[in-house]
Amino acid sequence: MALEHAILVSLLEQPGSGYELARRFDRSIGYFWTATHQQIYRVLRRMERDGWVEVRDVPQDGRPDKKVYSVAPPGHTALSDWLAEPVEPESVRHSLAVKIRGAAFGDPAGLIAETERHREVHAERLARYLAGEQRDFPESAELDAGQRLQHVVLRGGIAYERMTLDWLDDVLATLRRLGGAPEPH
Amino acid sequence: MALEHAILVSLLEQPGSGYELARRFDRSIGYFWTATHQQIYRVLRRMERDGWVEVRDVPQDGRPDKKVYSVAPPGHTALSDWLAEPVEPESVRHSLAVKIRGAAFGDPAGLIAETERHREVHAERLARYLAGEQRDFPESAELDAGQRLQHVVLRGGIAYERMTLDWLDDVLATLRRLGGAPEPH
DNA sequence: TCGGCCATGTAACACGTTACATGATTCT
DNA sequence: AGAATCATGTAACGTGTTACATGGCCGA
Structure with missing residues (x-):
């Protein structure tokens, strides 16, 4: 349930494409929440459908187009709501x-x-x-x-x-x- | 992939029913691997089908019957095989x-x-x-x-x-x- | 009488993983 | 020539979560 919120936080810190998000989930954000690019693309599409994020198509020369996502107001609200509600402490898995x-x-x-x-x-x-x-x-x-x-x-x-x-x-x-x-x- | 092996370890330490396993996963084993009773029942049935564990029906008076599981030789082998192969260190999720x-x-x-x-x-x-x-x-x-x-x-x-x-x-x-x-x- | 414990399960869904697919560019 | 990087995706499967269902016993 936290993946969408982790993505929101990351996009608020800096808008970016699914690919860029996947790389951030290998560093920085990934220190405490991991995700593969497949998960990220899937969730981004759902978030776009729900109006939490906005996309801007950025054509690039010599590279595939980039879809740059940024947080829309409903996404910001969803993050604030989640911050206010309690989450259960995770248990370790080792x-x-x-x-x-x-x-x-x-x-x-x-x-x-x-x-x-x-x-x-x-x-x-x-x-x-x-x-x-x-x-x-x-x-x-x-x-x-x-x-x-x-x-x-x-x-x-x-x-x-x-x-x-x-x-x-x-x-x-x-x-x-x-x-x-x-x-x- | 580790749930079946955690169950094998727990059953080797002490045979027991799905319900008892679920309770152990709230203590002891659960300190480093969690599972709900639904997961446990599902995996136990698969392990039984694959011959990793054996069941003995224990009727009880005033209580539902208990299915006491214990590890069969193929299960012991499967555990040894798993112990010998490398697993990736888990990442934290917080x-x-x-x-x-x-x-x-x-x-x-x-x-x-x-x-x-x-x-x-x-x-x-x-x-x-x-x-x-x-x-x-x-x-x-x-x-x-x-x-x-x-x-x-x-x-x-x-x-x-x-x-x-x-x-x-x-x-x-x-x-x-x-x-x-x-x-x- | 009500809640908690013992005991097992089904069903539906969400989340996570693995494999496969495409295709151009840049570096070695 | 081959590998790595950029960029996005589909498909299939396995794992984990939530809700619901049953039913008797025991203690407060």
């Missing part, structure tokens, strides 16, 4: 945790490589977030309300990745102790 | 974060109550996890491999809730500073 518990009935040592792979992915994400923070929110900068809100969300992503890295180290230590492979890296 | 960024185009102060509500939910979850830890993993206890793995997963849940609480405090401070409502708590 298939690696399922695997860890499943390892009791399989091969715990076999999970070490998988856990290390996850650790690398999260380390990369953290590095990306930290680079973004340095770039967009340098110390001693005067920030407006929107930037402060963006920054606090980014700090959430950073905290999440740091916590996850620590936990994965804990998992690795636990798996190594079980498997009798005492080499810590 | 609609509150969407709201926070959306607040730049709405009413930031209006989000304070919502954020406090989320904070309470996470504080309760943390308390529940900590109580479970004290109950199931007391210090100085000898733990077998399965228990150690369960414990490290629970520690992940605890770390997640602690991190989230800290972040929500950060969010609240940010929102209060924006709104000019300097009352902390």
